[in-house]
Each structure stands twice: as C-alpha cells, then as structure tokens.
Amino acid sequence: VLISDRTLKVNPQIRPFHEVQLAQAVYAEMIRPSVARREPTSDYVWVREGLSRELARRHLEAAYPGARSVKDWIRIFDIFSVVDRFEKNPQIPFTESFFEHARTADPLHAQITSFNNDLPPGRVVMGKLDQWVQRETFDRVIDDCTLTDIRLRDCASEVSGQDLEPLFDQWLQRYPAINYRFGTLDLDQPAPSGYRSVVQIKRDSSREIVEPVTVRLRARRGAPVDTRWEGHGSTATLEIESEEKTSRVVIDPADRLIEDRLDDNARRPQREIVVGAASVEVSSTDFGVGMLVIGRNRGDYHKDLGLAGIWTDRWGGFVFGPRLHFGPVIDATRYRHNLYGFYTFQALASDFRDKSRPLVRNNGNQTALGLRYDFTNVLFANKATRERRFGLFVDWFDDALGGDYDYVRAGARAAFTQPLGSYRTIAALELLNGFNQPLGDGQAGQVPIQGQYSLGGSRSIRGIGAREELERNILLIRAELRQAIYPEVDLNLLGLLVMRRAELRVFVDAGRVDDDPGGVYKVGQFAVGVGIGLAAHYDFMGFFPHVAFLELATRVDESGPVEVLFGSSQRF
DSSP, X not given: OOOOTTTTOSOGGGXXXXXXXXXXXXXXXXXXXXXHHHSOHHHHHHHHHHHHHHHHHHHHHHHSTTOOOHHHHHHHTTTBGGGGGTTTOOOSTTGGGTOTTOSOSOTTOOSTTTTTOOOXXXXXXXXXXXXXXXXXXXXXXHHHHSSOSSOHHHHHHHHHTSOOHHHHHHHSSOOOOEEEEEEEEEEEEEETTEEEEEEEEEEEESSOOOOOEEEEEEESSSOOEEEEEOOOSSEEEEEEEEXXXXXXXXXXXXOOOOOSOOTTSEESOOEEEEEEEEEEEEESSOEXXXXXXXXXXXXXXXXXXXXXXXXXXXXXXXXXXXXXXXXXXXXXXXXXXXXXXXXXXXXXXXXXXBTTBXXXXXXXXXXXXXXXXXXXXXXXXXXXXXXXXXXXEEEXXXXXXXXXXXXXXXXXXXXXXXXXXXXXXXXXXXXXXXXXXXXXXXXXXXXXXXXXXXXXXXXXXXXXXTTSOEESEEEXXXXXXXXXXXXXXXXXXXXXXXXXXXXXXXXXXXXXXXSSGGGGGOGGGOEEEEEEEEEEEEEETTTEEEEEEEEEEEESSSOOOEEEEEESSOOO
C-alpha cells in the first residue's frame, strides 16, 4: 500500500476520517487473495471495497471510540451554509472517507477497475444490506463472510436466513433517481394510550425498488417514536401511537437514504439561519467587506431569504430579499440558475470623491429594488477550472423607497476559465458591460459618484486607483493566467489552516468608463493595466478550500503608480 506523506497532515479532530481511508486500503490488500479466489469478476471490485470499508469502520470505532461522524461535524458547524456540501463534495485528499452516500464508485471514470461503469461503490451496497437485515445480522455477515470460501452473495443469504439475491441485483446497477415525501397526514388523534397518527409516505423513483424506510415522530416532550416501512410498493400508510403530541414528522432521521431531495423529508420543517459567505477586498485605493446571512427551511436549497451587510469606502448598508435556485444540479446544495429579488439601503460616504472631479461631492442615502439572474456551473469558485458564469442585473433607485436619488442601473457580467494543457495552468476571462440612466431632474435625478463605475480598483482595471475616474457607464475586459508553482507544501497554522500550494498570476485589464453609453465602446481610448500576483491555496481543518492573494499592478497606457491589492476570495 503506497500513501502520500501528506495523507495525515490534517487537523487532529478530522484525522480519523483520513485514517479510516488508510485502514481500508490496508484491509483491501489483506483480503484481496480470498476475494479474488471466490468472487466472480463482476463482483470482485464492489465486494473487496465494501468488506474493506466495513473492517476499516470497525478499526475506527476501536481506535477512536466516540469519534464524530460527518453528520456530527455538520451539526456543529451548521451555522455555515457551506457545511451541507461537505458530505457530498469534499475537496480533500482521500475524499472517499467523506462520501458515505456516493451514487457512483468512480464519478470521474479515472480508475482502471471502474472507468467503464457507473455502479454504486461497495460501501453503498453494504449499507443497503445493513438496512435490510439490520445491524446484529449484518455484523454476523461481516464476521462469517469476509474470509469464507463461498461468494459473499451466497454467504450473506445463508447467515441471514433470507434470499438476498434480489437485494444485490437491485443495487448492483446504476443508482436510480429517488425521492421520498409525505402524502396525507392525520396527526395526534385521541387514542387509549395517548395519541394516534396516520402518516402516508410516497416514493418516486426512476425504477422499481424495495428498501426499508424509518419514520420518526418527534414530540415536544419525551422520547421520539420510530416506525419502519419495509419499502414494498410506492406508497405506505403507517399508524403510529405516541404518548405525547407530535411536533415534527421526519423521514429517515438517521440520514441513511440516498435521495434527490431533502426539503420534503419533514413536516413542520425546521427553520435555520446560516452564514452564506464572507469576503474581504483591500487595495491601495479601495476596500470592501461583506457577509451574507441566509434564512431557509432546513434541507431546502431551492428558495431562501438573504440578508447581506456590506461596508465599503463608498457606502455602508444592507441588501435583503428572496432568492430562487433551480435548473440542473451543481452539487447537493446548489443549482445552475439563480434568481434574486431584493431591497437595498446604502448610506453614502460623504468623503468619497472622484479625483478627476474633486469638487463633486454626494451624500445622503440611496435605496433601490433590484433583480439579479445568475448562471453558473462552478463547483468551487476558489478552484474554478472550467468555469462558465453569466449574470444580468438591474437596480431601480427611487426616492419613493426612502433614498435621495432616482436612476436605473443595469448590465451584464460573464466569466470563463479554461485549463491550458493541464489543470496547473488556467486561463481566465471576465467581461462587464454596465449602465446607469438618471431619472428626472435636479439632485434627485443624478447618479451619485458612489453609484458610478470606477475605471480602476480591485473589481475594475487593476493598476488604476478606484477614485481616479468615475462615470455612469463601463465596458471592462480582464484576462488572467494562473500557474500553479512548485513546491507543493503543507504549512500548518495551529492545525486549523493548512497552505497546500501557491499560484503565480499575470493579468491584463482593459476598459473604459464614460457618461455617454456609446462612449465605452471606443476601443482606441481604452485604459490598460497589467500586473502580477501570488495566490495561496489553503484549507480550513483539512476540508474547506479557500484562497488568498496579493497583487501588484500598474497602468501602462499612461504613467501611474503601482497599486497593491489583497483579497480573500476568487473574483472570477
């Protein structure tokens, strides 16, 4: 068994997840002769993987009694929305230790033993067996069938006293699309022993399956009450008696099922407030910090309410409104199409000025109703390699909403990244075309300088100060080449932050701002900035990748000073 010296260089709290993967590799080699001798070719891969995984799980329980599971960590850190992605899409070495619910053994088709199939991994098949025969019998199957001379299918049937061939045949094919949901509910009807509830469960699946499902009634006081549907048919009506009134009804409380949706697994759903994102951007001439807080029903990733607090050198304020997410799935929690509607309040910084018009000052407040549409296929923005991102925006600023200015802002933004030869070299491109149109006359009918587009700054042309020139309209093109550099390192800070690798960046930004909408397309008058940067890719506690960067840039179409920029998130 060959391993990397980086395998266990992680926070001690999550070392068990990595160690269980190493233990599985050792057990897989130990049982290889026995499994190869008795199992047919069609079963060899999943049986070896499934048995070694169960043996590694036992090692984990013995070596780390009481070790937290992925679900335990999710509950601890569930104030951050990103943790819901950890179980499905961790970006770490030995990711299999986190993928408890993988539908496919080799989603990238990169392994020689599984490049040509989409079957579930052996641990998933073993999990289905565990659910079906239940834990005590399942443990006997592992004890008696790991080193036996007969194939696992026959041995498991013999030990359990059941014909398990239909179970194996059902799951040793492409994993179906499955969703469990509630039908009709009749809760807390008086009964001699307390209360009687009638719960209807429905299963929608792309092919016929049979699997047991647990339903739990949670009471405001007292212990929860569980009942089990054996899974025959597509609908079941369960009668459940409880001593206390029901506060929630939950499908699969132990999260053992693998299904497409989780938001319909509870009636009287649990509300949650989570931190969606936080970012910091600082340059020689501008700064910005922000944090997004999301309110939603737990497990519902299609809709939520967002509240963002933002403080920049231009203004401080908030954005609040509903958000809809739909279309093809990116991962378990995100979708390609996103629609946001919001109200924003901005208290303008009276000391913000345009150096090209130093006598112009604006103060007061501006308020708006806004709409955003975003398309994205990016799994992790800080490691985007084949990114395709497109957005449309429109904001209606009106004094009737509580502000001092009337104008409309609209535009479009697109971003692309593409590997060049290998994933160590990435080309990136960003395009922005934005407009501001004043409404009415007088002060209220103007666009304050805080709402105008900057020719320079961290989100415009790097190498030009954010206050050098501001106008109502903008056309911006930014190109960047990112090259991973050696050596790859493991610089550990208190076991919390681990720097994995560095990245060298060179970039060219070009564009123009103008009060005339057509003026931004005068290519011959474009301003140009060039620069170089260094990015550090690191992870938090071994499982949450992030990036921080430092950049130096200067203007080349005119002489200008060198600008210094720092950021804590990938801009495009």
